[in-house]
Amino acid sequence: MITIAIDAMGGDNAPKAIVDGANLAIKTFNDIQINLYGDSESIEQYLVKDDRIKVIHTTEIVTGEDEPVRAIRRKKDSSMVVAARDVKEGKADALLSAGNTGALLTAGLLVVGRIKNIDRPGLMPIIPTVSKESPQVILMDAGANAEVKPVNLEQFTVLANFYAKNVLNVENPRIGLLNNGTEEGKGNSITKEAFDLMKQLDDINFIGNVEAKSILTGEVDIVITDGFTGNAVLKTLEGTVKSIVGLLLDTLKNSGLKTKIGAGLIKDSLKETFNNLDDTKQGGAVLLGVKSPVIKAHGSSNDEAIFNAIRQARTVVSAGVVQDAVNYFEN
Template sequence: MIKLAIDAMGGDNAPQSVVEGVNKALQEFEDLEIHLFGDTEAIKTYLKDNDRVKITETTEIITGEDEPVKAIRSKKDSSMVVAARSVREGKTDVLLSAGNTGALLSAGLLIVGRIKGIDRPGLMPIIPTVNPDSPQFILMDAGANADSKAIQLHQHAILANYYAQNVLGIQKPRIGLLNNGTEEGKGDDLRKEAFDLLNNDPSIHFIGNVEAKELLTGSLDIAITDGFTGNAILKTLEGTAKNIFKVLKDSLMNSGVKTKLGALLVKSSLKSMAEKFDDTKQGGAVLLGVKHPVIKAHGSSDSEAIYNAIRQARQIVDSKAVEKMKEYFNQD
């Protein structure tokens, strides 16, 4: 039985969206046992009876306004912290939350603990592309580390490579280093040093430098960068997609009767395109480099997004990807 520790109070729509996502996952997967942490009465309002659900009452909530490290250390009876302790103690296999991102990263590092040999864990979202033959790519790191060293980028590439092989089923993931040009020797000292480390590692398939404009084309499976740059790229992609669809919708609905009739004809195609770029269908962002899987669902997650994050958590545990990461780095 795969046991998930879920922060039921984290996220903009908690606990309703969290619990409704849990209801759907339990109906879909018979090998799941869900441990919910939070306000028992609030959770039971939305929870369908199921003998594979356990609720642990907690009295505190970490909000989006809380300072991450301070919150983890001071709110010891918060739903996020108690759930993290459950994973650290081996009572559950995965920590999942839609709550405060910084606090969850801190909980992963300070409570769950990093893998021996990893300098700094990285945050890894999976992003849709426009290529049906290569429909997604991994962005690593997307915000766990504002400042990075070349050795950390190299470690992140190895971690993401294990994830891509074992969870996504990509036999030989194409790894690119995000840079301001494709030529060897481009970039600042960090990029140059990281290039050398990646290029001289025979255990990975490094394809060289890549530019940001190539990310959505499906030309690579893993994009490696520092957390500051990765977070800026992630938010730029999210904002661009939302605004393009908004402008397109406004144009179709506010340009006369003929355009509105045309919009009705292409409605299903537009809906399909919107679903293609819905990153919540990929699950959450995974903190790689810690001893157990930690998954960050989007703060605005609805029940479908939570369900997909639970599905992803199940895949990670079943693949034993984290165990393989531990074995690799513990050998060094």
């Protein structure tokens, strides 16, 4: 049985969306146990009673305004910290939260703990692409490390490669280093040195430098970068997709009769396209490099997004990605 510890008080729609997502997951998967951490009265009003859902009462909440390190160190009875502590102590196999990103990263690092010989863990979201052959791409790092050393990018490459192979079932992931040009020798001193390190990795399909315009095309399965650049790219992609979808829908709704008739004819195809670009179906961003899976769901997650993050946590635990990383870096 896989046990998933969930911060039920984290996120814009907590606790209702968190609990509703957990209720759906318990119905769907018969091999998981869910522990919900937070104010028991608030949680139980939405909970469908099941022997495989347990509520652990906590008295504090890490808010979006909290300074991450201070919150993790001082709010010892918060839903996020108690859930992380149970993962560290082996009472749960994975940690999931839609709450304060910085605080969750801090909890992963300080409470769950970093894998030996990994300098810095990285935050890794899965992004839907426009390619039917390669419908998703890994972005690593997307916010955990604003500044990196070349060795960090090298380690991100190994970690993301394990994930792509074992969780996404990509046989030979194509890995690119995000840069301002595709030619070898492009970039700053960090990316140039990282390029040389990544070229020398065994069993890694490193295809060289890639530009940001290639992220959604399916040309690459994994994009490696620093957390500052990765987060900026991620937010830009999210905003661009939502803006284009919104503009298209507005045009179809508010144009003339011919446009509306045309919209009716293509609505099924449009719906399929929009579903393919829906990032809530991908789950959350995984913090790779710590001793147990830590998953950050989007702060605005609804019940479907939480369900998909739980599904993702289940898959990550089953695939043994963390143990692969331990074996690689500690031996």
